[in-house]
Amino acid sequence: MLTYVLAVLAACANAASSVLQRKANKRVPQKENMSLRQIRDLLRQPVWFGGIAAITVGFLLQASALGAGELSVVEPVLVLELPFTLIVASWVFRSRLGLREWLPTAAMTAGLAGLLYLLAPSAGAPPSLQWYGWLAGVGGNLLLVGFLVLMARRGSLSGVTGKDSGPQDAAQKGGSFRAALLAVAAGSTFGLTAALMKAMTRTFEAGVVHAFTDWPIYAMVATGALGMFLTQSALNAGPLIAAQPGLTLSDPLISVLWGVMAFHEQVRQGWFILGQVACAAVIVAGVIMLARSPLLADDSSGDNAEGEREPGRADRGAAWPGRGHPAHPGARPGT
Numbered sequence: 001m002l003t004y005v006l007a008v009l010a011a012c013a014n015a016a017s018s019v020l021q022r023k024a025n026k027r028v029p030q031k032e033n034m035s036l037r038q039i040r041d042l043l044r045q046p047v048w049f050g051g052i053a054a055i056t057v058g059f060l061l062q063a064s065a066l067g068a069g070e071l072s073v074v075e076p077v078l079v080l081e082l083p084f085t086l087i088v089a090s091w092v093f094r095s096r097l098g099l100r101e102w103l104p105t106a107a108m109t110a111g112l113a114g115l116l117y118l119l120a121p122s123a124g125a126p127p128s129l130q131w132y133g134w135l136a137g138v139g140g141n142l143l144l145v146g147f148l149v150l151m152a153r154r155g156s157l158s159g160v161t162g163k164d165s166g167p168q169d170a171a172q173k174g175g176s177f178r179a180a181l182l183a184v185a186a187g188s189t190f191g192l193t194a195a196l197m198k199a200m201t202r203t204f205e206a207g208v209v210h211a212f213t214d215w216p217i218y219a220m221v222a223t224g225a226l227g228m229f230l231t232q233s234a235l236n237a238g239p240l241i242a243a244q245p246g247l248t249l250s251d252p253l254i255s256v257l258w259g260v261m262a263f264h265e266q267v268r269q270g271w272f273i274l275g276q277v278a279c280a281a282v283i284v285a286g287v288i289m290l291a292r293s294p295l296l297a298d299d300s301s302g303d304n305a306e307g308e309r310e311p312g313r314a315d316r317g318a319a320w321p322g323r324g325h326p327a328h329p330g331a332r333p334g335t
Contacts, residue, residue, distance in 0.1 A: 003069030006061050007077035013058030015084035020051030025235040030175065034153070034182075034233045042232065059224070066194065067201040071259030072121035072267055075194055075252035076112060079283060082248050082290050083108060104289040111282030118275045121259070122266040129262055137262060138219070141192045141254065148185035149230070152178045152237070179238030183246030186230035189223055191254025195262060196220035244291040249284060 024045045032038040042048045065074045083105040090097050129137065199216040211217055234243045259265040268276075 003065050003073055004077060006065035006068065007074045008080060010058045010061035010065060010074075011078050011080040012084050013054050013061060014078070014081045015088050017051045017054035017058060018081065018085045019088050020047050020054060021232070022235055024048035024051060025232060028236055030236060033178075033236045034149075034229075038232060038236060039229070055228075062194070063197050063201065066198045067204070070121050070265050071194060071198055071255045071263060072119060072265045073116065075191070075255035075259075076115060076119075079108065079112060079248050079252060079287065082244060082287055085244075086290060086293055101290060101293050104286040108283050108286035108290070111279045111286065115276060115279035115283065118272050118279060119267045133262075137258070138192065141188065145185045145188050145192075145226075145230075148181050148188070152181035152185070175238035176242035177238070179234050179242040180246050182230055182234035182237055183243035184250045186227050186234055187247045187250030188254050189227035189230055190251045191258065193220055193223045193227055194251070194255040195258035196223060198259075198263060245284075245287050248287050248291075 024042055024047045027045065028038055028041045032041060062074065062078070083101070086097060086101050086105075089095070196216050196219050200211065200220055203211040203214045203216055231247070234247065237243075260267065
């Protein structure tokens with residue numbers, strides 16, 4: 001039970017971080033995407049540091065959950081970050097959640113409960129991988145991340161837009177395409193970070209000195225930093241509608257694969273797989289429906305990448321008290 005409580009609290013902390021990080025990234029020009037200038041501009045915003053503080057709390061809670069439980073248990077629970085993000089956004093921006101948000105949330109919760117019941121994860125053994133096994137696993141994971149980043153950087157607008165799209169529509173669709181790819185890359189990196197975090201908790205069992213003289217803690221910090229950088233890039237590249245599904249789903253998927261393959265965590269197989277796939281499909285559908293909530297609508301419709309009003313655009317911010325444009329939550333790690 002403690003594992004579930006800690007995982008849910010970690011999801012809550014990540015949700016608070018999402019709101020603050022998205023708010024900060026909307027003030028950074030998109031031309032600085034995936035550059036050190038983007039981080040420099042974020043460092044000038046106090047709200048971004050609030051997001052970093054929240055995600056640090058989430059990181060510590062996730063590490064505690066992984067110390068008490070298994071990857072196959074902790075990581076799927078973190079998909080609750082998305083509905084929690086909507087709830088936090090409704091408080092921050094004084095908006096009310098409707099059936100459009102509550103029904104997918106209920107479906108996600110039921111799907112998650114069913115998935116965990118059908119998986120019935122059991123404790124695994126310490127990873128028996130030799131250094132070359134870890135090198136191959138980590139290298140393969142990072143190769144996937146690198147491929148997604150390369151696709152995001154080199155993706156042609158002509159490949160993601162129609163012939164009748166205007167320049168502005170093409171830019172928006174291209175930004176969404178890049179945001180989606182970068183979000184999956186960030187989530188895949190956080191999945192690797194979770195696996196290294198789990199390995200780190202095993203080294204702590206041999207003592208603090210041993211933990212700080214072994215490699216997992218430093219590899220975890222490096223991949224966590226990379227995941228954070230890719231998250232900021234995804235949030236800056238396009239709307240949260242494009243980024244959130246990839247961030248929410250790729251992390252637990254990669255983490256569960258690591259749990260089964262490296263940590264020998266046991267899950268039910270046979271006919272249970274059909275039910276597991278059905279529950280996973282319910283969760284995916286819920287994530288996609290929630291990601292299209294108006295609370296996650298992109299405020300770039302009223303502001304361009306440089307923070308200036310676009311000509312010919314009606315101001316849609318009247319529905320948001322005290323704001324000149326729609327409000328934005330944003331997205332995490334970790335994991």
